Amino acid sequence: MSPLDRFxxxxxxxxxxxxxxxxxxxxxxxxxxxxxFMDGHWAAAAAxxxxxxxxxxxxARREAREExxxxxxxxxxxxxxxxxxxxxxxxxxxxxxxxxxxxxGTPRIVEQAKAADLGWFPLSALPDPVVPHERRVLQGxxxxxxxxYTTNGFGDDDD
Numbered sequence: 207m208s209p210l211d212r213f214x215x216x217x218x219x220x221x222x223x224x225x226x227x228x229x230x231x232x233x234x235x236x237x238x239x240x241x242x243f244m245d246g247h248w249a250a251a252a253a254x255x256x257x258x259x260x261x262x263x264x265x266a267r268r269e270a271r272e273e274x275x276x277x278x279x280x281x282x283x284x285x286x287x288x289x290x291x292x293x294x295x296x297x298x299x300x301x302x303x304x305x306x307x308x309x310x311g312t313p314r315i316v317e318q319a320k321a322a323d324l325g326w327f328p329l330s331a332l333p334d335p336v337v338p339h340e341r342r343v344l345q346g347x348x349x350x351x352x353x354x355y356t357t358n359g360f361g362d363d364d365d
Contacts, residue, residue, distance in 0.1 A: 217256040219265035237323040262302035289358035
């Protein structure tokens with residue numbers, strides 16, 4: 207196979223801010239708008255592509271600062287997810303999911319054009335709809351035992 211025939215993997219980092227709520231753990235989610243991807247769905251409060259020369263951890267911290275105005279996150283690695291959409295080789299992704307229970311600053315919508323709302327939700331009562339591959343990770347948090355490597359979109363899992 208020629209290097210030109212190989213797909214390019216697009217890396218992204220996701221941050222789920224977690225806190226203890228009255229009925230159990232809560233997660234901070236944003237309602238996507240104006241992005242062209244899953245607008246109208248609830249998603250991680252902070253997420254985005256890993257830039258050239260940047261680690262996934264650095265990207266997670268940068269995205270949290272840029273999107274919700276928080277810094278000094280104490281990140282915990284949750285899982286990596288290799289995913290595709292319909293097996294399209296041009297849409298291969300590797301996502302790195304982190305949680306944080308400690309940070310500085312008050313989460314708020316910084317990029318007004320990309321988020322319609324921001325809210326805390328019990329893990330046991332997520333809003334609808336949640337971006338499907340992110341819901342899988344949140345479900346793993348609820349059930350416990352989230353594996354370090356997951357897949358989505360390859361026909362052997364829920365898309």
